[in-house]
Amino acid sequence: MAAMADISENLANELWDTAHALADAARAAILPHFRAHGLDAENKQAEGFDPVTVADRAAEEAMRGLLAARRPEDGILGEELGITSGSSGLTWVLDPIDGTRGFLSGTPTWGVLIALSDETGPRLGIIDQPYTGERFCGGLGRAEWSGPLGDFALSTRRPRGLDEAILFTTFPEIGTDVDRTAFTRVKDRARLTRYGMDCYAYALLAAGQIDLVVEAGLYPYDVQAPIAVIEAAGGIVTDWEGGPAHEGGRVLAAANAELHAEALALLQG
Template identity: 40%
Template sequence: MTGYADDLALAHRLADAADAISTARFRALDLRVESKPDLTPVSDADTAVEREIRALLTQQRPDDGLLGEEYGATPAAGTRQWVVDPIDGTKNFVRGVPIWATLIALLQDGRPVVGVVSAPALGRRWWAAQGGGAYAGPAPDRGEAIRVSGVRQLSDASLCYSSLSGWEENGRLEPVLQLMRDTWRSRAYGDFYGYMLLAEGALDIMIEPELSLWDVAALVPIVTEAGGTVTDLDGRPAPAGAETSAVASNAMLHSDILDRLGRPAAR
């Protein structure tokens, strides 16, 4: 057991509560969907899940801070902060695609130390706490340890990426296309799912040009405890800020990927 065992157990309880709400609203005929100021969708399930998690954390961890995608930040009395994405993959959720999940993370001094990713429509959950390994399964009591792959050559690697439009906007589309040409296989599973497949060893690289803290915080402990590496495009440990990028790999391929995507020259 790690020093965060109680926090991990709480994160599972939060995920259970979230799953009960989101599953009931998935493919509901009366699902309400609105557009946020940035024109991304938000459903009544997103807001209901976050409200429930906030209520439970207020009861169980009243001194901890909380950052959620839908309702912003609640300050902390100390150095601990929970970070929640109530439904990662809302566009999938509202279209009836089952690849979506609730992401729950605990940060200590700004670093993710606990992560739970719960995807009830897939019947799958992933979790990790610092120093305790990474696990996946249909439920916390039926989990198995997971590990990244041992692939050492890009020509043998399976690459996952987010939409190409984002890479075009940040000026790295051509390096990404070349990376796709140089790897064995490339697919765009998107959102949390590519990172979890990486942690399980089913693929070897996941890259994303732009994401928020709540998109990545829960993923980092799972990937790293499974033996992988997660940095931003500049090679800094992820998450590197409230708005960041992500390059995740099985660690052995990481330096090569950063070089190909345009890591700045060392000063």
């Protein structure tokens, strides 16, 4: 089993080359469908609305095809096509469109999530927004993002009190009643709370634009790429008990340890 701490520079470069190729392939598969008239979605839930589109499936199929050619020994966990076992001890965790509701609505707040993980969690991550041309990368010695204005280093915001912080979550009706009560304790102390950004909120945290993301009901493919990107930028991501968050569930992402501790105390009551 591969130990990520022992990865050579050459292998790290190979893994990054593969990750960027996956993001490029997903962009090419998705963009023809974005804001296309007549785009429809299937609902994956018997109750509620969890949409999937032809773009989701096409992007994951494109990424899986590349991995079969370039890294056939690695495992894959994808939102749409499930688990493919590997022998290397490394797993690519793929969410072809995180924020399909936003995608259907025409907002550029969805993204492609790509992580590479071992048994301890994510070690490399990409949050890619194809429409705006932004790509946020973290792990294996890198913390960088690129966009229409150029290339930049990723760095989270300096420590500040919660009363000066900007907080994001995707859904106002976060999690269970107990989760909502805990979230409200944080929201009521924050300077500004915004909603509905999906994975783009995590990218903004890594880029130093906001301070906190608090969510519940996540899956591994929702959070593993953001964890790698945010930690590389100097932030911290845990569950609401302060433990590892890479299996999903309730997630607290913060720009720094001080703010994380303040928010965590409120979530725990």
